[in-house]
Structures are given as C-alpha cells and as structure tokens.
Amino acid sequence: MLESLLLLIPALPLFGALTLLCLRLPRQVATCIALSSIGLSALAVLFIQWQTASDFTPIKASWGSWLTVDTFELNFTFYLDGLSLMMISIICGVGWLIHIFSAAFMATDQGHQRFFAYLNLFVAAMLVLVLADNLLLLYLGWEGVGLCSYLLIGFWHTKRANNIAANKAFIMTRVGDTAMLIGLLLLFWQFGSLNIEHINQQAAQLPSNGELVNLSCLLLFIGAAGKSAQFPLQNWLPDAMAGPTPVSALIHAATMVTAGIYLIARHASLFASALEVLNIIAIVGTITLLLGASAAMVQSDLKRILAYSTISQLGYMFLALGVGANAAASFHLMTHAFFKALLFLAAGALIHCLAHQHNIYKMGGLLKKMPIVSVAFIIGCAALSALPMLSGFFSKELILSHVIEQGHHWLWLGGVLGGFCTAFYSARLILLVFFGPVQQVPDRPIPKLMSVVMACLILLSLLGGILPASIALQFPASTPQLSLLTHYLPIASPFLAITLAYVCWRRGVFTAPITSPFRKNFHQVLLDGWRFDSLYNTLFVRPYFSLTRINRHDIIDTFYRAIETMMVALHRLSSSTQNGSLRLYNASIILFVVVGVAWLILTGGAT
Amino acid sequence: MIEILFILSAVIALACALITVTSHNAVHALLFMVVMMLAIALIFYLLGAPFAAALQVIVYAGAIIVLFIFVTMMLHQGQRSIESEHQLFSLRRAGLPMLLSLVLFIEVVVLLYSGEQNALSTSANSDSTKEVGMLLFGRYHQLIILAALMLLSALIGAIHIATPSNPVQGEQ
Amino acid sequence: MTLPLSWLISFSLALFAIGVFGVVARRNLIFMLISIEIMLNAVALLFVAGATMHPGSDGQIIYLLILAMAAAEIAIGLALVITMFRRWHSLDIDILSKMRG
Numbered sequence: 001m002l003e004s005l006l007l008l009i010p011a012l013p014l015f016g017a018l019t020l021l022c023l024r025l026p027r028q029v030a031t032c033i034a035l036s037s038i039g040l041s042a043l044a045v046l047f048i049q050w051q052t053a054s055d056f057t058p059i060k061a062s063w064g065s066w067l068t069v070d071t072f073e074l075n076f077t078f079y080l081d082g083l084s085l086m087m088i089s090i091i092c093g094v095g096w097l098i099h100i101f102s103a104a105f106m107a108t109d110q111g112h113q114r115f116f117a118y119l120n121l122f123v124a125a126m127l128v129l130v131l132a133d134n135l136l137l138l139y140l141g142w143e144g145v146g147l148c149s150y151l152l153i154g155f156w157h158t159k160r161a162n163n164i165a166a167n168k169a170f171i172m173t174r175v176g177d178t179a180m181l182i183g184l185l186l187l188f189w190q191f192g193s194l195n196i197e198h199i200n201q202q203a204a205q206l207p208s209n210g211e212l213v214n215l216s217c218l219l220l221f222i223g224a225a226g227k228s229a230q231f232p233l234q235n236w237l238p239d240a241m242a243g244p245t246p247v248s249a250l251i252h253a254a255t256m257v258t259a260g261i262y263l264i265a266r267h268a269s270l271f272a273s274a275l276e277v278l279n280i281i282a283i284v285g286t287i288t289l290l291l292g293a294s295a296a297m298v299q300s301d302l303k304r305i306l307a308y309s310t311i312s313q314l315g316y317m318f319l320a321l322g323v324g325a326n327a328a329a330s331f332h333l334m335t336h337a338f339f340k341a342l343l344f345l346a347a348g349a350l351i352h353c354l355a356h357q358h359n360i361y362k363m364g365g366l367l368k369k370m371p372i373v374s375v376a377f378i379i380g381c382a383a384l385s386a387l388p389m390l391s392g393f394f395s396k397e398l399i400l401s402h403v404i405e406q407g408h409h410w411l412w413l414g415g416v417l418g419g420f421c422t423a424f425y426s427a428r429l430i431l432l433v434f435f436g437p438v439q440q441v442p443d444r445p446i447p448k449l450m451s452v453v454m455a456c457l458i459l460l461s462l463l464g465g466i467l468p469a470s471i472a473l474q475f476p477a478s479t480p481q482l483s484l485l486t487h488y489l490p491i492a493s494p495f496l497a498i499t500l501a502y503v504c505w506r507r508g509v510f511t512a513p514i515t516s517p518f519r520k521n522f523h524q525v526l527l528d529g530w531r532f533d534s535l536y537n538t539l540f541v542r543p544y545f546s547l548t549r550i551n552r553h554d555i556i557d558t559f560y561r562a563i564e565t566m567m568v569a570l571h572r573l574s575s576s577t578q579n580g581s582l583r584l585y586n587a588s589i590i591l592f593v594v595v596g597v598a599w600l601i602l603t604g605g606a607t
Numbered sequence: 608m609i610e611i612l613f614i615l616s617a618v619i620a621l622a623c624a625l626i627t628v629t630s631h632n633a634v635h636a637l638l639f640m641v642v643m644m645l646a647i648a649l650i651f652y653l654l655g656a657p658f659a660a661a662l663q664v665i666v667y668a669g670a671i672i673v674l675f676i677f678v679t680m681m682l683h684q685g686q687r688s689i690e691s692e693h694q695l696f697s698l699r700r701a702g703l704p705m706l707l708s709l710v711l712f713i714e715v716v717v718l719l720y721s722g723e724q725n726a727l728s729t730s731a732n733s734d735s736t737k738e739v740g741m742l743l744f745g746r747y748h749q750l751i752i753l754a755a756l757m758l759l760s761a762l763i764g765a766i767h768i769a770t771p772s773n774p775v776q777g778e779q
Numbered sequence: 780m781t782l783p784l785s786w787l788i789s790f791s792l793a794l795f796a797i798g799v800f801g802v803v804a805r806r807n808l809i810f811m812l813i814s815i816e817i818m819l820n821a822v823a824l825l826f827v828a829g830a831t832m833h834p835g836s837d838g839q840i841i842y843l844l845i846l847a848m849a850a851a852e853i854a855i856g857l858a859l860v861i862t863m864f865r866r867w868h869s870l871d872i873d874i875l876s877k878m879r880g
Contacts, residue, residue, distance in 0.1 A: 580879030582872050587803050590707060597714045601721075613782055617790045624794055624817055628801030633809050640813060647824060650790075651842075653782070656827050659842045666846050667820070671853050675816075678857045679809060682864050695806040695871060704804035712796035719788055738836045747840055754847040761851030765858040771865065 002051060003061035005044045006078050009088060010131060011063075012037045012044075014124035020117035027112055031103050034116035038099050038123055042092035048080070049089065056082060060133065074194065077133035086330060087130040087262055090337045094254045095123050097453045101345050102246040104449040105352060115155060119250070122148035126255050130262060135184050135194040138263070142180070142227070145256045146173050152251060153243040165239040172236040176226015183219025186212060187270075200269040210273070217274035220267070221281055224260030228314050231288045235532040237311055241303040245348030248303060253310050253340035258333050261317045265326045272324065282322025282403075286414040289315030291530055293421035297428065298526045301358045302347050305429055308529070309384065310340060312418060316399055319415060325402035332395035338464045339383035339392055342457035346376035349450045350433070353442040360429065361511065365438035372446065374434050376454045381426035383461045385494040386419060391465030397490060404486045416490050423494035427501035428510060435505075609653055616653075620646035629701075631692045633679045637672055644668035658736045787828040794821035808860050808870045812853065819849045 016037030020030055048059075063076035080088075099119065106112050125148060129141025147170075154166030188194050190212045191202050206213060224230075229237040229252075237257070241248055251257070264271055264281070271278060292312030299305045313336050320329035350366070350373050351358060367374045383392035396419065404412040504510060514520045525531055577584065623643035630636040644667050651660035682688075743751060798821060801814025823845040830838020860870065867874050 578879060580876035582875050583803070583806065587704070587707070590711070590799055590803055594707060594711045594714065597711070597718065601714060601717055609782060613786070617786075621790075621793055621797065624797045627817065628797060628805065628810070628814055633807070636810065636813060640816070643817070644820070647820060650787075650824065651827060654787075654827060654831050656831070656836075656839050656842070658836070659827050659839045662839075662843060662846060666850065671816070671850055674853060674857060675809070675813065678860060681861070682809070682870065691869075692807060696804065696810075701800075701804040704800050707803060708796040708800035711799060712792055715792050716789055719785055719792070735836055735839070739839050742836055742840055743843075750840070750844060754844055757851050758847055761854045765854040768855065769858040769861045 002048055002059050005048055006059055006061040006080055006131070007063060009041045009044050009092070010078070010124055010127035012041045013120045013127065017117050017121035017124055020113050020120060025113060030113040030116055034120055035096070035099050035103065037120055038092060038096045041123075041127070042096045045085075045088050045092045049085065052085075056085075062133075066137070072193075074134060074136055076137060078128075078131035079133040079197070080131060083262070083265060083330060084130050086334060087258075088127060090258075090334055091123060091126050091130065091255050094337050094341050094457075095250060097456055098246050098250045098254075098341060098345065101249075101348070101450055101453040102244075104447040105244065105246055105348055107447075111155065115152075115244070118148055118151045118155070119247075122152065122251060122256075126259070129259055132196075134196060135187065135199075138196070139177075139181065139184060142177065142223075142259065145251070145259060146170060146177065146227070149173070149240070149251050149256055152247040153240045155243055155247065159242075162242045165236075165242040169236040169240045172233050173226045176223040176233055179219045179226070180223025183216040183223065186216035186219065190216065196266060200267060203267075203270040203273050206273055213270065214274045214277055217267075217271055217277040218280065220263060221277060221284075224263050225284065225318075226260075227263075228257045228260030228318070229288075229311050230260070230284055230314065230318060231291060232532070234288060234291070234311050235529055235536070238304050238307040238529060241301070241307050245303070245344060245351060248307070249341045249344035249348065252307065253344050254337035257310060257314055258317075258337070261314070261321065261329055261333055264318075264321050265330055268326050271321075278322050278324065280322075282319050282408065282411055285315045285318030285320075285322055286411045286418075287315070288312070289319065289418040290414055290421075291315075293418045293425065295526050295529045296425040297421055298523055299425075300361055300527075302351070302360050302363075302429070302433070303344075303358060305360070305425060306340070306343055306347060309343075309422065309425070312422060313340070313384070316396065316415065316418070319403060319411060320399040323403050323406045323408060323411070325399060328395065328398040328402050332399055335383065335391040335395045335461075335465055338457060338460040339380045339390075342376055342454065342461055343380040343384070345450070345454055345457065346373050346380060349373050349376075349446050349454065352450075353444055353446060354440055355443055357440060360432045362439055363433045364436040364440075365434070366442070367434040369438070369442055370446065372451050372454060376458055377430055377434065379458050379461050381430055385423035385426045385498070386490070387423075387494055388491060389465075391461050391463070393491075394465035400490050401486075412486070416493055419490055420493045420497045423497035424501050427498040428505065431501060431505040432510060613650060613653055616646040616649045619643075620650070629696075629698060631696065632689050633683060633692070634676070637675050637679060640675075641668050641672050644672065655735065658739045784828065784832070788825065791821045791825040791828065794818075794824070806871050806873060808863065808872055811872065812856050812860070815856075816849065816853065819845065823849075 016033050019025075019033055025033070058079060058081040060080075061078050063078075065073065065075045067074050099116075102115065102119065106115050109115065122145060125141050125144025127141075129138055129145060132138035132141055150166045150170040153169055154162045156162050157166075184194065187199060191199050193199065203213065222233075226233045237252060240252055271281075289312045292308045292310070292315060296305050296308035296312065299308060313332070317329045317332050317336070320326070320332060350363075350370065353370065353373075354363065357363065379390070383390040386393045386396040400412060400415050400419075403415060514523055528534070577588070620643045623639045623646065627636045627639045627643065630639065644663060648660040648663040648668070651657075651663055795818050798814045798816075798818030801817065802811055805811055805814065823842050826841050826845065827838040830836075830841065863875070864870060
C-alpha cells in the first residue's frame with residue numbers, strides 16, 4: 001500500500017507536466033490539473049506520514065529496471081527514510097502552496113500553461129532526486145531540476161536579460177554537475193555500485209581519509225556547491241531573480257538550492273570518513289554566509305536582497321554539515337523553506353500590486369496599505385533573523401551550538417557575525433519598505449488566493465520550529481554545554497543589529513548619498529556581490545573570447561583548406577601540360593625516355 | 608683499313624647531321640642530309656650489306672630526300688623563309704634540348720659499355736644480294752606484299768590529304 | 780680486321796641523339812620531319828649492324844622494310860605539311876595548339 005503510494009508521488013506531477021506540455025487546454029483546466037497533481041502528491045505524503053508516525057521503517061518501491069549490464073543493475077528505485085520523508089513533505093507541501101499562489105500570480109499571463117507544465121516538471125524531477133535509491137537516478141533528478149530552473153528563469157524569454165540570466169544559472173550549475181559526475185564515477189570505481197545505501201555501508205567500514213573517498217567527496221561537494229550557490233559558484237542566484245517570483249520562491253529558496261545539502265546529508269557515512277572534505281565544507285559555508293549577508297546589506301532590488309539572503313542561509317546549512325551536524329542542517333533547511341518561501345511570495349505579492357516595482361528605495365510606508373503583506377514580511381524577516389521562539393531561531397541556534405561544541409571558534413564567530421548582518425539587512429528591508437513616507441501606492445488589491453497562501457506560510461514560520469525542535473533537543477549529543485557568552489551572544493546579536501538598523505534609518509544613512517570615495521568603492525563592491533561577476537569575466541570569458549578572435553579564420557579549417565589549395569595548385573600544374581603544344585608533347589616523350597633509361601641504369605635493372 | 612674508312616664516314620655523317628639540324632636554310636639542310644646518307648651507305652657497304660647500301664642511295668637519298676626538296680621548294684619563300692627561320696630557331700636558345708640529347712646519348716652508351724663487348728666480323732659478300740633476293744621471294748614474300756600495301760595506302764592518303772578541298776585553297 | 784660492335788652502336792646512338800635534338804629544338808615542321816628521318820636512319824643502321832652478328836641476310840630485309848615505312852610516313856607527313864601551309868601560311872608548329880585542355 002505504502003509502496004504504491006511512494007511510486008505515485010513522483011509520478012503524478014510528471015504526468016501533470018506531460019499533459020500540460022502536450023495538450024492545449026483552457027486556462028481553468030490547466031490550472032486544475034497542475035494544482036491537483038501536486039495536491040494529490042501532498043495528500044499522499046501526509047498519508048504516509050500519518051501511517052508511519054509511530055514506527056518508521058524505510059520503504060522501497062520501484063518503477064522498473066533501467067539498465068542491466070552483466071552483474072551491474074540500475075533501477076528506477078525509490079527509497080523513503082526519515083530524511084527523504086522530511087524533504088518530500090517540504091517539496092509537496094510548500095510546492096503546493098506556491099502552485100496555488102502562482103495560479104493567482106500568473107492569472108493574466110500568456111504562457112500560463114507552459115509555466116505550470118515547467119513547474120510540475122520541476123516538482124517531479126525534485127521528487128525523483130530526493131527519493132532516488134541510487135546515484136544515477138539522483139543525477140537524473142539533478143539534471144532535471146537544472147533544466148527546469150533554466151526554463152523557468154528564462155520564462156519571459158522575449159527579454160534578452162532573462163535569457164542571459166538563465167544561461168548563467170545553467171552554465172554555472174553545469175560546472176558543478178560535471179564535477180559531481182566525475183565524483184559519481186569515482187565512487188562507482190571505488191565501491192562497485194551506485195546504490196546509496198551500499199556506498200554508505202561500505203564507506204563506514206573503510207579507514208577514514210582514504211584518497212579516493214576524499215576526492216570523490218570533494219567532487220560531490222563541488223556539485224552541491226554549484227547547485228546550492230556556494231562560494232565560488234554563487235553569483236548565478238542573484239541574477240536568477242529575473243524569473244517570475246513563484247519560481248524564485250520554489251526553486252531558489254525552498255527546493256532546488258537545497259538539493260546540494262540533501263546530497264551531502266544523504267551520504268552522511270561517506271562524508272563522515274572524509275574529514276578533510278568536511279573541513280572544506282565548513283569553511284566554504286562560513287565564507288558564503290558572510291559573503292551573502294554582507295552583499296545583502298546594500299542591495300536596492302527587493303528580490304536581490306532575498307537572493308543574497310538565501311545564499312547566506314545556505315552557507316549556514318553547509319557550515320552545519322561541515323561540522324557533522326546533519327540533523328541541524330536538515331532542520332534549518334526545513335525552517336528556511338518556510339520563511340524564505342513566505343518572504344518571496346510576499347515580495348511577489350508586493351511587486352504584483354506595485355506594478356512591477358522592484359526598487360525598495362522607491363517604496364515606503366506600506367504598512368497600513370498592505371497589512372497582510374506587511375505581517376508576512378515582518379514574521380518572515382523575524383524568523384530569518386532568528387528572533388526567539390520563531391522557527392528560524394531554533395534551527396540557527398542548533399547549528400551554532402554544534403559549531404562551537406566542536407571547537408571551531410572562528411567559524412562560530414563568522415556565524416554570529418552573519419547573524420548580525422542578517423538581522424541588519426532584514427530590519428533595513430522592513431524599515432525602508434513598510435515605514436516612512438509613502439512613495440508609491442498599490443494600484444490593485446491583493447488577490448484572495450495569495451493572502452490565503454501567505455497566511456499558511458506565516459503559521460508555518462511561527463510554529464514550524466517547535467515540534468521538530470523538541471525532537472531535536474532530545475538527541476543525546478545535541479545539547480552541548482555552552483558557556484554563557486556562546487549561549488547568549490547569538491541570541492542577543494539580532495537585537496543589536498535591529499537597533500543599529502533603526503538608528504541608521506532614523507538618521508537617514510540608508511538614503512543619503514555617499515561622499516567618501518573609499519566608502520563609495522566598498523559600497524559598489526558589496527553591491528556587485530563582491531565583484532565575482534567581473535572576476536569570472538576576466539578569468540574565463542575574456543580569454544575565451546580572445547581565443548575565438550585568434551581562431552577567427554578557423555585554424556583547423558585552414559589545414560583542410562590548405563589541402564584543397566594544394567590540390568587546386570597541383571591541378572593547375574598538371575592541366576598546364578595539356579596545352580596542345582606539340583613541341584611540349586614531343587619533349588615530354590623524349591624526357592620520359594631519358595628519365596626511364598636513367599632510372600634503369602641507376603637501379604641496375606638493365607645489365 | 609676498314610676501321611679508318613668507318614671512322615671517316617662516321618665523322619662525316621655526324622658532322623653533316625649536325626649541320627642539318629642547326630641550319631636555317633631548308634635547302635642547305637637537305638643537301639647536307641644527302642651527304643650524310645651517302646656516308647651511311649658507305650658504312651653499310653663496309654658492314655657487308657651492299658644491297659642495303661644500294662637501297663640507301665637509291666631510295667633514301669634519291670627518292671625521299673628529293674620528295675623533301677620538292678615540298679620545300681613549293682613552300683619556300685626565299686629570304687623571308689630564312690629570316691623567319693632565324694626567329695624560330697637559334698642555337699643559343701637550344702641549350703636544354705642539347706642537354707637532353709646529350710644525356711640520352713651518355714645514358715645509352717653507359718648501358719652499352721656495361722654489357723659485354725662483342726667483336727664483329729665483316730665480310731664483303733658478293734653473293735649477298737642474291738641471298739637477299741632468295742629470302743625476299745622465299746621466306747619473306749608476305750612482307751613484300753604488306754610493304755607494298757602500306758605504300759599504296761600512304762600514296763592514297765597523301766593524295767587525299769594534299770588535294771585542295773575547295774577551289775579557294777587550290778589557288779594558293 | 781673486325782669492326783667492334785660497340786663502335787657501330789655508339790655511332791648509331793649518336794646519330795639518334797642528334798635527331799632527338801633536332802626534333803625537340805626546332806619549330807619548323809620541315810626540319811622536324813628531317814630530324815625524324817635522321818632518327819629513322821640511325822635505327823635502321825643499328826638493325827643492320829646487329830644483324831651482321833647472325834648468319835644470313837636478314838638484316839638487309841629488315842632494312843628494306845624500314846625504308847618502306849619511312850617512305851610512307853614521309854609521304855603522308857609532307858602532305859600534311861602542305862595542307863598546314865595552305866591554311867596558315869606558316870610552318871611554325873606552335874600554331875598547332877588546337878588540342879589544348
């Protein structure tokens with residue numbers, strides 16, 4: 001019973017996607033199909049959760065066999081355990097809410113059916129990724145979500161900037177994907193199988209820090225870093241905001257970017273035996289969280305703030321994974337999905353009602369005008385800043401306590417600093433958008449559907465931390481003994497940041513023009529996301545273009561054209577002997593005789 | 608004795624041949640050619656082939672060269688021909704053909720002298736003509752018929768080719 | 780008192796070489812035909828000289844046939860020369876380049 005449900009869960013969105021891609025349907029029917037496919041999957045997940053609440057044994061089910069080579073078998077097998085159950089709950093639950101939101105958001109758009117088709121396809125691919133039993137099926141899902149991300153970012157494809165952003169996202173994640181594929185092959189070489197359980201079991205028996213295991217874990221991590229926008233592959237995410245806001249909410253906040261974290265959490269035993277790689281993961285996570293948080297402090301585009309915020313929060317999750325706190329990382333993943341989706345959807349509603357205005361400096365005083373959006377933003381930002389008793393609070397504190405428990409002082413300090421910056425930019429965002437003088441008035445009311453969805457997500461952000469937190473606090477290893485400073489500093493720093501932001505806002509620091517050139521430069525660097533775009537431009541794009549300029553006349557083609565030219569020259573040479581001149585013919589006969597006799601003499605053929 | 612005669616006539620033949628091929632005047636060239644033929648006829652006689660010597664003089668020098676002279680006379684335009692011939696051929700520009708024939712000569716001489724050296728016996732056979740006659744009408748009678756046919760076809764062909772096809776051509 | 784065959788052969792070949800020179804170097808058709816005659820004569824001499832190695836008069840028979848062939852060839856050649864002169868009023872062989880290509 002549960003097995004067939006498990007098979008149905010990824011199949012329903014896939015079927016919905018295919019229907020929407022192939023048939024031309026009226027608007028209502030298309031929406032209905034899209035929403036119902038995800039809704040039914042969500043119901044199935046709920047049912048499974050209810051059934052397995054008491055005791056949970058992993059469930060396995062299969063769509064069929066994929067390839068069989070000699071003794072190596074690979075099937076479309078799905079595997080459900082605690083981690084993947086949590087993931088599919090998020091995917092189907094939050095995904096369904098976002099689908100409902102999109103029904104209202106894309107109500108007047110021309111490509112309505114295409115949008116839902118891609119969205120359904122994305123959910124199907126993500127489910128395949130999460131439920132996959134073996135690495136190749138996971139990679140299939142991985143590629144699928146990359147494809148759907150590309151399709152959805154460039155959804156409004158008539159605008160060139162959107163296409164460029166979609167290309168950027170796809171190409172940068174591709175770099176990660178290639179590394180991951182190599183890692184996958186190395187794992188297969190090492191362990192003889194691509195089955196995740198198998199690999200985890202075998203890895204636990206190996207001595208730690210084996211070279212091949214280290215290398216393959218590093219490559220898998222690079223793949224995860226590409227997908228989850230970590231340093232140095234992080235600058236595609238801010239540009240990916242060119243897509244419709246529900247896309248940003250679903251893909252770039254709640255689900256796709258969490259695929260990397262899921263990958264590492266899944267291979268817990270494998271990564272546990274690659275300690276150097278775990279160190280690298282932790283360091284990269286810290287760098288990324290500081291990078292994202294600092295860049296978010298100066299952005300003017302509403303969605304870009306949220307994008308950098310996502311990068312920063314993903315850094316937290318990787319930091320947790322790097323210190324071995326997988327449960328904390330997954331917990332933060334869940335809470336982040338809630339409040340980030342809420343923030344993005346609220347931003348979407350805001351942009352929708354302000355006639356596609358993205359600049360926060362042009363907004364203000366919307367607290368009274370758009371109450372539900374304001375509440376959504378305030379609750380979401382509060383959860384983001386890890387204010388006490390909200391969902392984000394529990395998960396972030398868990399991560400930081402694990403970090404300091406392992407003794408990584410600098411990483412912990414980075415985490416606290418990141419928390420400070422997070423609270424700062426969240427407060428800045430709220431103060432600039434919702435308080436102060438009114439600059440632009442919303443020209444239409446918020447659709448009912450959007451409000452309902454936001455209300456659901458508000459509830460989840462408020463309460464979603466409590467139940468799992470109580471479970472998490474029961475883990476024996478996870479209640480570390482913390483000193484007073486390390487316990488209370490992370491709790492107090494958001495409040496300090498909010499106070500600072502209020503003071504700056506009051507003094508008008510945010511809107512005042514910057515005079516000193518040093519600050520101006522620094523401001524610009526942060527605004528450009530630490531200039532990674534121009535770095536990659538110089539490192540990769542410009543050399544490539546100069547190579548193409550050198551090869552303008554196609555060096556390889558020149559070789560073939562040289563052959564052709566030589567042939568033509570030979571042809572001209574030999575056809576010049578056919579000039580009809582009888583003297584030449586005579587002479588050539590005699591010449592041939594002379595040469596022939598000479599050859600005979602020289603080779604001694606005529607004695 | 609025979610050797611001296613041979614060397615003499617060989618030198619004459621070669622000299623006349625050289626003058627023939629480098630001359631600018633066609634008639635002069637032909638006359639020198641006659642002398643060359645006569646020298647070769649002498650060599651034939653020295654080899655003990657009097658019939659061949661006679662034929663050389665009668666047919667080659669006497670008929671073929673005369674035919675040449677007829678045609679040359681017909682087509683010769685006096686001084687103009689000689690001057691145009693100066694343009695067409697000059698010894699200075701003939702370096703490469705000279706090289707070519709020199710190389711050819713050297714090659715075959717090398718070939719010749721890399722083989723065996725045979726002595727040759729000569730005898731002035733007075734009976735040889737009778738022998739030739741007996742062979743011609745005996746063993747090789749078919750060859751005579753074939754040669755005659757060949758000459759006949761050459762005759763007909765020459766007449767046909769040289770006949771003017773329209774009145775305009777004939778008036779030249 | 781014997782004549783070494785090598786002398787005869789060298790003489791014949793020298794005459795042949797002179798004929799080759801004439802054919803290649805001259806542009807006047809008549810002179811080319813003359814040079815061809817010289818070559819033919821040289822070859823005929825070679826035949827006769829070689830035939831003296833063997834008993835019998837076969838050499839002179841072959842000389843007769845070579846002669847007949849030379850006569851026939853010259854007849855036709857000169858007829859062609861006459862035709863060419865009638866058409867172009869010149870005996871330059873470079874005019875006969877219609878076979879180009």
